[in-house]
Amino acid sequence: MSKLLIKGNDALIRGAVLAGCRFYFGYPITPASEIAESAAKFMPRVGGTFLQAESEVAAINMVYGAAGGGVRVMTASSSPGISLKQEGVSYAAGAELPCLIVDIMRGGPGLGNIAPEQSDYNQVVKGGGHGNYKCPVLAPNSGQEMADMTGLAFDLAEKYRTPVYILADGFTGQMMEPVEFGDPLGALPRKDWAIYGDKESKHNLISSIFLNAEDLEEHNIKLQKKYATIEDNEVRVEEFMIDDAEYVLIGYGIISRILKTVVEKLRDDGLKFGLLRPKTLFPFPKKIIDNLSTRVKKFLVVEMSNGQMVEDVRLVVLGRSPVEFYGRMGGVVPSTNEIYEYTKSIIE
Amino acid sequence: MASKVLQKPKSFYDIYERNPGTDKKMPHYCPGCGHGNVHKFIAEALDDFEITDKTILISPVGCSVFAYYYFDTGNIQAAHGRAPAVATGIKRAYPESIVISYQGDGDLAAIGTAEILHAANRGENLTVFFINNAIYGMTGGQMAPTTLVGQRTTTTPTGRNSRNEGFPIKVAELISQLHAPVYVERVALFDNKHRARARMAVRKALKNQVENLGFSLVEILSACPSGWKMDPVDSLHWIRDVMLPQFPLGVYKDVTKEVEPYPIDHFNPTAKETKELLEINTEKGDKKLTRVTPRPGFENPEIKVAGFGGQGVLLLGAALAQAGLLEDYHVSWLPSYGPEMRGGTANCHVNIRDIEIGSPMVSNPTVLIALNRPSLEKFEEDVVKDGLIIYDTSLIDIDVKRKDVKILAIPATEIADKLGNTRTANMVTLAAYAAYTGLFSKEVLYETLKSAIKRKRLQEINRKAIDEGYEFGLKNH
Numbered sequence: 001m002s003k004l005l006i007k008g009n010d011a012l013i014r015g016a017v018l019a020g021c022r023f024y025f026g027y028p029i030t031p032a033s034e035i036a037e038s039a040a041k042f043m044p045r046v047g048g049t050f051l052q053a054e055s056e057v058a059a060i061n062m063v064y065g066a067a068g069g070g071v072r073v074m075t076a077s078s079s080p081g082i083s084l085k086q087e088g089v090s091y092a093a094g095a096e097l098p099c100l101i102v103d104i105m106r107g108g109p110g111l112g113n114i115a116p117e118q119s120d121y122n123q124v125v126k127g128g129g130h131g132n133y134k135c136p137v138l139a140p141n142s143g144q145e146m147a148d149m150t151g152l153a154f155d156l157a158e159k160y161r162t163p164v165y166i167l168a169d170g171f172t173g174q175m176m177e178p179v180e181f182g183d184p185l186g187a188l189p190r191k192d193w194a195i196y197g198d199k200e201s202k203h204n205l206i207s208s209i210f211l212n213a214e215d216l217e218e219h220n221i222k223l224q225k226k227y228a229t230i231e232d233n234e235v236r237v238e239e240f241m242i243d244d245a246e247y248v249l250i251g252y253g254i255i256s257r258i259l260k261t262v263v264e265k266l267r268d269d270g271l272k273f274g275l276l277r278p279k280t281l282f283p284f285p286k287k288i289i290d291n292l293s294t295r296v297k298k299f300l301v302v303e304m305s306n307g308q309m310v311e312d313v314r315l316v317v318l319g320r321s322p323v324e325f326y327g328r329m330g331g332v333v334p335s336t337n338e339i340y341e342y343t344k345s346i347i348e
Numbered sequence: 349m350a351s352k353v354l355q356k357p358k359s360f361y362d363i364y365e366r367n368p369g370t371d372k373k374m375p376h377y378c379p380g381c382g383h384g385n386v387h388k389f390i391a392e393a394l395d396d397f398e399i400t401d402k403t404i405l406i407s408p409v410g411c412s413v414f415a416y417y418y419f420d421t422g423n424i425q426a427a428h429g430r431a432p433a434v435a436t437g438i439k440r441a442y443p444e445s446i447v448i449s450y451q452g453d454g455d456l457a458a459i460g461t462a463e464i465l466h467a468a469n470r471g472e473n474l475t476v477f478f479i480n481n482a483i484y485g486m487t488g489g490q491m492a493p494t495t496l497v498g499q500r501t502t503t504t505p506t507g508r509n510s511r512n513e514g515f516p517i518k519v520a521e522l523i524s525q526l527h528a529p530v531y532v533e534r535v536a537l538f539d540n541k542h543r544a545r546a547r548m549a550v551r552k553a554l555k556n557q558v559e560n561l562g563f564s565l566v567e568i569l570s571a572c573p574s575g576w577k578m579d580p581v582d583s584l585h586w587i588r589d590v591m592l593p594q595f596p597l598g599v600y601k602d603v604t605k606e607v608e609p610y611p612i613d614h615f616n617p618t619a620k621e622t623k624e625l626l627e628i629n630t631e632k633g634d635k636k637l638t639r640v641t642p643r644p645g646f647e648n649p650e651i652k653v654a655g656f657g658g659q660g661v662l663l664l665g666a667a668l669a670q671a672g673l674l675e676d677y678h679v680s681w682l683p684s685y686g687p688e689m690r691g692g693t694a695n696c697h698v699n700i701r702d703i704e705i706g707s708p709m710v711s712n713p714t715v716l717i718a719l720n721r722p723s724l725e726k727f728e729e730d731v732v733k734d735g736l737i738i739y740d741t742s743l744i745d746i747d748v749k750r751k752d753v754k755i756l757a758i759p760a761t762e763i764a765d766k767l768g769n770t771r772t773a774n775m776v777t778l779a780a781y782a783a784y785t786g787l788f789s790k791e792v793l794y795e796t797l798k799s800a801i802k803r804k805r806l807q808e809i810n811r812k813a814i815d816e817g818y819e820f821g822l823k824n825h
Contacts, residue, residue, distance in 0.1 A: 003673060004628060005666070005669055005670050005673050005679070005681070005799075014626045014628060017622070017626055018622070018626070018628075023437075023440065023441060025437065042625070042626060045625045045626075046615075046617055046622055046625050046626070047614065047615030047616055047617060049440045049441075051436070051440065053433065053466075054462050054463070054465075054466035055462055057430065057433075057462075057463075058430070058433040058436075058462065058463050058466065059433075061426065061427060061430035061433035061434050061437065061463070062433045062434070062436050062437035062440075063437060064426070064427075064430075064433075064434055064437060065406070065424065065426075065433065065434035065435060065436060065437025065438040065439075065441075066437035066438060066440060066441045067437070068424045068434070068437070068438055069437075069438045069441035069442055071441045073437070073441075087427055088427060088430070091426075091427050095425075171682065171708070171709075174682065174683055175680060175681065175682045175708050176666060176669060176680070176681040176682075177679065177680050177681070177705075177708075178673050178678075178679060181623070181626070181628040183619055183623070184619045184622045184623065186619075195404055195422035195423075195424065195438070196422075196442060196445075197402045197403075197404055197422060197438075197442040197444065197445025197446075198401060198402060198445075199401040201422060202400075202401055202403075202420065202421055202422045203420075204422065204423075205366070205416055205423045205424075205425070206423070206424040206425065207416065207423070207424070207425035208425070209413065209425060211368050212368055215368070254708075257705075257706050257707050257708060258706070258707040258709065259706075260706035260707070261706030261707040262706075264706060333709065335709065335711040336706075336707050336709070336711060337711060337712065
């Protein structure tokens with residue numbers, strides 16, 4: 001099978017359709033609009049629905065409604081839009097509805113700008129809305145992963161009955177790379193909890209209300225157990241030259257691509273650097289970092305933010321090795337050279 | 349006959365198991381509350397139309413948040429104000445189901461104003477029951493958007509002041525002004541005659557959905573004795589004497605006899621059809637071409653292409669990447685990003701590599717293709733030592749200052765003009781680069797054109813551009 005040279009945003013929608021997604025509800029926002037445009041083109045073609053909602057809030061609630069019907073449904077937005085969707089995501093997490101939310105991050109706070117940042121880590125990885133919940137978060141760094149991770153996202157969403165995020169940036173969305181597609185998924189099995197508008201399913205209830213404190217606590221405990229299971233089973237990382245590494249760079253998304261080139265350059269210099277890329281941000285690769293922290297000299301976390309993921313790294317490392325941070329904000333993407341120079345400055 | 353009249357509708361659960369309270373037979377509503385009436389009208393209609401099993405009720409935030417205690421239908425509980433959006437989602441998933449959005453005045457006419465207006469405006473094939481009792485009941489009697497001027501509530505302790513809080517929103521009037529809704533009526537629950545009218549309106553609004561006619565909304569003036577701090581009988585009088593003059597009853601819109609039913613079509617493409625519709629059925633398509641060996645020093649180029657918007661800068665870069673893909677290289681193409689995109693200049697970053705590509709960004713290009721003077725000036729210094737700078741001498745009236753790089757100066761625009769289309773200068777340049785470095789054969793460039801240039805009529809002239817550029821590149825090596 002040959003490959004297509006297409007943008008990540010475009011690959012994402014085609015991948016979602018192949019993964020059985022037939023419903024897209026969204027609101028335009030740069031730099032995520034191309035996902036909506038691609039959905040507008042492809043969803044109706046395959047008998048699906050594309051609907052441009054009146055707001056981000058309406059869009060996520062349409063997702064909530066369709067997800068209650070057990071269909072594969074998605075929305076996509078960018079940072080300020082995700083802020084608006086948080087109430088709906090909390091409801092979906094509470095009602096345990098599987099769905100896919102894509103966040104193509106941009107610069108903030110406020111209106112910020114449309115350049116790529118990674119400053120949504122906290123609002124996406126840590127829950128974001130009200131209540132004790134978390135959503136699995138996948139962080140692609142290539143066109144191929146933009147396509148493939150949609151399938152993984154829906155599988156995780158249904159396996160654990162939870163909203164799942166794909167957290168990416170403008171670069172990964174806008175970049176064209178060769179992408180290979182597989183075959184479409186067949187009919188989905190019936191879900192015993194969903195509402196299909198028929199006699200068999202009518203006694204199901206989609207709700208996040210638990211009026212009694214004890215009942216709501218029980219529900220919360222169930223959710224926490226679910227998140228613990230996800231942490232045990234669903235961590236995914238990419239490791240690059242890490243086996244003998246004395247120094248480990250950590251970054252996700254487009255940053256991990258830059259770090260890979262940096263590691264190649266440092267290895268050319270004879271320096272033992274490696275790269276750890278979390279492909280899942282929740283669950284976070286705690287055990288892997290924990291193991292590394294017993295032997296590596298130093299970690300360097302690079303983010304296009306004020307340092308959000310680095311806090312999770314530090315919580316695992318617990319001072320056993322120094323954890324350095326290099327960040328750019330406002331939509332400034334660090335260059336390979338810039339990180340290379342910084343990296344050389346911190347080695348002992 | 350008598351037994352039938354007294355029977356509880358089958359669309360209600362016999363015992364309200366979902367109610368966590370001790371009495372599973374009684375509803376949670378206060379004495380004199382209008383919700384009970386409306387619930388009963390709906391349940392009776394579902395029974396009569398035999399649609400209970402396929403009905404999905406969306407319950408709002410407000411006193412009717414627990415409507416799912418009672419209705420033996422599918423039930424989805426929605427966030428405050430979002431019931432019409434949630435209803436839209438599930439109705440789009442199951443167009444044959446009957447979806448009811450049941451909402452109070454705070455839910456529909458305050459926090460959910462956008463959702464109701466747009467669901468109505470899209471003509472979603474839904475039925476909306478809007479309970480207007482001019483107060484927030486659930487939260488303890490605060491002002492609603494439909495609270496009357498002068499009416500006392502816990503947040504308007506001296507009465508609603510129109511200068512501070514505005515006027516009551518008239519939902520039936522508002523929705524009936526939109527094009528799409530097919531049926532909008534306001535009814536009231538204060539005596540048997542008006543209850544009978546309300547019952548008919550509820551039935552009609554549901555029947556419309558059964559017949560796929562489109563969006564129906566029934567506004568129901570309804571008592572909230574607890575919120576109003578009145579006894580149930582006085583509450584009924586208050587509806588009649590105080591609410592009615594402000595909220596006139598009647599059919600505000602009914603075009604159900606004029607509209608065509610919504611068509612519901614199901615299209616379920618096969619796997620093969622799906623791949624064709626997604627334009628990913630490439631098995632028959634691109635052929636892999638034999639990779640030619642580039643001249644030493646030109647392997648694994650990291651390219652920056654820059655020029656004015658409209659010069660085909662991004663296309664030139666994309667064509668380079670496509671050519672690389674055809675020769676089975678790893679490739680990436682990244683457009684310049686952010687405000688730059690709209691500022692008149694454009695650039696893109698292209699990597700063509702034997703092995704997997706790390707950073708797609710090209711900060712220090714091994715090849716700079718400059719199509720205008722600002723691009724040459726801006727990026728010349730970034731080029732690596734022994735790199736290559738290609739620039740269009742027809743448009744750039746300065747020389748390259750660097751002495752440590754290779755230079756290919758090409759009058760690309762002039763060549764393109766001679767061919768009769770100035771816009772082919774990008775392909776002239778592309779071909780010159782390919783020939784000069786030996787990176788791509790002419791055959792690969794021809795093949796690239798097929799996907800890079802969508803318009804068939806432009807294929808021929810671009811082929812000529814490639815011929816000219818290729819020749820120039822070979823001659824000047």
